[in-house]
Amino acid sequence: MKVRKAVIPAAGIGSRMLPATKSIPKEMLPLVDRPVIQYIIEEAVASGIEDILIITNRGKGPMEDYFDYFPELELRLEADKKYDYLNSVKRPADLANIYFLRQKETRGLGHAVGRARTFVGDEPFAVLLGDDIMKSKVPVTKQLIDAAEKYGASAVGTQAVPDEALARYSSLKIEALEENIYRVTDMVEKPKPSERFSNYAILGRYVLTPDIFDILDGLEPGYGGEIQLTDGLKKLCAVSPMVAVDFEGVRYDTGNLKGYLEATIDFALDHDETGEWLREYLKSKSELL
Numbered sequence: 001m002k003v004r005k006a007v008i009p010a011a012g013i014g015s016r017m018l019p020a021t022k023s024i025p026k027e028m029l030p031l032v033d034r035p036v037i038q039y040i041i042e043e044a045v046a047s048g049i050e051d052i053l054i055i056t057n058r059g060k061g062p063m064e065d066y067f068d069y070f071p072e073l074e075l076r077l078e079a080d081k082k083y084d085y086l087n088s089v090k091r092p093a094d095l096a097n098i099y100f101l102r103q104k105e106t107r108g109l110g111h112a113v114g115r116a117r118t119f120v121g122d123e124p125f126a127v128l129l130g131d132d133i134m135k136s137k138v139p140v141t142k143q144l145i146d147a148a149e150k151y152g153a154s155a156v157g158t159q160a161v162p163d164e165a166l167a168r169y170s171s172l173k174i175e176a177l178e179e180n181i182y183r184v185t186d187m188v189e190k191p192k193p194s195e196r197f198s199n200y201a202i203l204g205r206y207v208l209t210p211d212i213f214d215i216l217d218g219l220e221p222g223y224g225g226e227i228q229l230t231d232g233l234k235k236l237c238a239v240s241p242m243v244a245v246d247f248e249g250v251r252y253d254t255g256n257l258k259g260y261l262e263a264t265i266d267f268a269l270d271h272d273e274t275g276e277w278l279r280e281y282l283k284s285k286s287e288l289l
């Protein structure tokens with residue numbers, strides 16, 4: 001199973017990050033030196049993905065500009081011999097073949113992924129949620145692709161989440177296949193305590209077969225009156241194999257302020273330009289706390 005295509009739903013309005021996201025797409029907020037969306041694209045590319053469709057909505061134009069060339073700026077940087085900056089502004093446009101499609105209606109994650117049908121065609125594909133940033137040794141999407149290939153199955157990324165957080169996610173019914181890989185037999189989106197199958201929630205990464213599109217087309221609105229991807233996957237795992245990969249890595253929800261700050265600090269601690277300085281800075285602050 002060769003997975004060459006990825007879909008990134010990025011049509012949300014960023015309400016948990018207002019007012020910063022009033023006129024900037026939440027995907028364009030910087031994490032240290034790059035916008036959040038670039039980390040997602042880099043993970044996809046490092047996992048072997050060549051073609052990427054970003055599902056957008058009104059007001060996401062700056063994302064399209066970011067993944068394009070900017071000749072006036074590039075000429076200026078070249079003339080000034082600022083080659084590091086020059087490379088960094090050209091890089092996003094060279095990462096992959098990036099396509100954009102507007103969702104047009106706000107009808108949920110399942111509806112957004114459903115818009116990718118023509119782009120995906122008849123191939124398995126990855127889905128990477130725009131808010132979920134991963135820090136891992138092996139790209140999380142690659143971990144899922146490897147498991148999907150091994151088991152001839154679709155795959156979802158998972159980790160156990162605390163009881164009190166589960167209602168914000170989804171809950172998987174699973175049976176162990178090996179240490180960190182499980183067979184998925186059922187699931188529920190935003191579970192009430194009585195509906196929980198386990199503390200394993202889907203966290204932002206999927207490898208799906210194109211069978212999902214017919215299922216999504218026939219779905220009724222679910223939680224929150226929206227077409228839920230999880231409701232589609234519940235049907236998919238009933239008719240074809242699906243595995244859950246308890247992935248190695250840390251997941252950050254950059255769509256809320258605390259998750260965004262955690263990611264900023266952790267990535268800045270790892271960054272060549274800022275790591276050492278930030279460590280000293282945090283030490284000096286911790287003395288005052």
Ligand code: G1P
Binds near residue numbers: 169189190203204230
């Ligand atoms: C979405 C999915 C949910 C998943 C969560 C975290 O929810 O519907 O199943 O657990 O992302 O990746 P949302 O954050 O859009 O409410």
